[in-house]
Amino acid sequence: QRVKVEREVLSYPGQTVNLRCAFTDVTWIYEPKDGTRSNIAVLHSSFQPNYPDSPLKGRVSFTATPPSLDSPSIQITDVRMTDEGQYICVYATYPGGNEQGITELVMLAKPQNSASxxxxxxxxxxxVVARCESVNGRPPAQISWVTTASGNGTLTSKTGDDNTVSVTSEYRMIPTPEDNGKDISCVVAHRTQVKPESFPLKLAVQYPPKVTIVGYDNNWYVGRTNVVLTCQATGNPIPVTVLWRTMSGSMPDTVQVTGNELKVLKVDEAVNTTFVCEVKNRMGVSRDQVTALVRGDEALEQQTPSVNPSNAGVVAGAVIGSLLALLLVAALIAVLITRSRRQQQGYRANGSSDMKTRIGGVTTAPTAQDILLSNELDEAERRKFDELEEEERYVNFSGGAPILQLRPPGDQGDMIGDYLDDDMESQRDGSVISRTAVYV
Incomplete structure (x- = not known):
């Protein structure tokens, strides 16, 4: 013969539970988790049911009325959290002795969960950067953490007077500014819940502002307009005070400050200074600075059009051609002067008595006034010519670039004649003079 009992029965406070047992002579014993055994109900075939003194007296009874050894099940009314424990159904047999069956009464209490x-x-x-609690639960809740932050959770529990358990988990770590705003979740699992309850949070780490000035491109030149510096700052609490100043003293007149932006309307020497951005929150004050270097040559470079390398040869050729044209004009002027001198030499050779004038193809004798004027011109030209006889110069255009050369005294007559002959031939046939020598 064996005692038939249920292995486990679940109940909430205030309910009624039935603990079933099947045999003849039966004794029910209550054994709390922390305490001693005590008889709570006895049934015998020859006697009336008996309910000894126990924590359950007045709330425990046999189910059947009248009780029957065929089904000596008991019931407990107004179940309390302290009723949790083992309930043992014991029967006596002959000749084998006592047999027993044990039922575990588990009391459930849905906890109040929270996280912060x-x-x-x-x-x-x-x-401690986060805390998670599961209060007044039965059995104790299980708490875990999910986060990318580097830390760990610690667990503590406390049993209340009503046998409920409050569980607290704290997440500890070394906080850094980079941890501010990171996700962290507390997950609470309990037998009364269909699924674990999750509490998503974000870490709150306070730190002084971190300041960075952006926008300076190292290309501030005189005349440049509308350049902007931006003061970027992070911090917890959020910075609310932004102050711009310069290391040199007062802010230049061409600078306009709006919140975290500093705008230079027009770059000049006045902004050739160090700009400082100072940001403040409750944790402290932080700053960053930028030294502006104003370049004068950059403005010239911006205004002067650049020369395409492919056109460099054309530009060089134009310059050289201009120089050659100037030299050619100078040579022609020299030719005219030379002709005038040769004519004057002819006048001196013939004498004033031989001077004649051709007008309209008819040769006429010069007048006395003409002879006097010619003598005065000859005297002036002779003085200039004597000063230049020591050294003669001529320009050679053969082969391209002009070459200035010196000639010794005494050869100018033949060379001048050669030049005039060549020049006359060039003019008659219209050809280009390929070699030109000019003597001065």
């Missing part, structure tokens, strides 16, 4: 972050300051020591 703890605002901390960035530092070098581990601190």
């Amino acid at each position: 972050v703890v605002t901390v300051e960035a530092g070098s020591k581990p601190v």
Whole structure:
């Protein structure tokens, strides 16, 4: 013969539970988890049911009325959290002795779950950055953490007077500014819940502002307009104060400040200074600075059109051609002067008595006034000519570039004649003079 009982029965506070047992002579014993055994109900075939003193007296009874050894099940009314424990059904047999069956009564209490972050300051020591609680649950809840932050959770529990358990888990880590805003979730699992309950949070790490000035491209030149510097700052709490200043003193007149932006309307020497952006929050003050270097040559470079390398040869040829044209004009002027001198030499050779004038193809004798004027011109030209006899110059255009050369005294007559002959031939046939020698 064996005692038939249920292995486990679940109940909430305030309910009624039935603990079934099947045999003849039966004794029910209550054994709490932390305590001693006590008889709570006894049934005998020859006697009336008996309910000894126990924590359950007045709330425990046999199910059947009148009780029957065929089904000596009991019931407990107004179940309390302290009723949790083992209930043992014991029967006596002959000649084998006592037999028993054990039923575990598990009391359930749905906990109150919650989670929160703890605002901390960035530092070098581990601190609690988040807390998760499961209060007044039965059995104790299980708490875990999900996050990318580098830390770990610690678990503590406390049993209440009603046998419920409150579980608290704290997440500890060394907080850094980079951890601010990171995701962290507390996950609570409990027997009364269909699925674990999750609480998503974000870490709150306070730190002084981090400041960076952007926008300077190292190309501030005189005359450039509308260049902007932006003061970027992060911090917790969020920075609310932004102050621009210069290391040289007052802000230049061409600078316009709006919040975290500094705008230079027109670059000049006044902005050739160091700009400082200062940001403040409750944790402290931080700053960044940029030294502007104003370049004067950049403005000239911007205004002067650049020469395409492919056109460099054309430009060089134009310059050389201009120089050659100037030299050619100078040579022609020299030719005219030479002709005038030769004519004057002819006048001196013939004498004033031989001077004649051709007008309209008819030769006429010069007048006395003409002879006097000619003598005065001859005297002036002779003085100039004597000064130049020591050294003669001529320009040679053969082969392209002009060459200035010196000739010794005494050869000018033949060379001048050669030049005039060549020049006359060139004019008659219309050809281009390929070789030109000019003597001065």
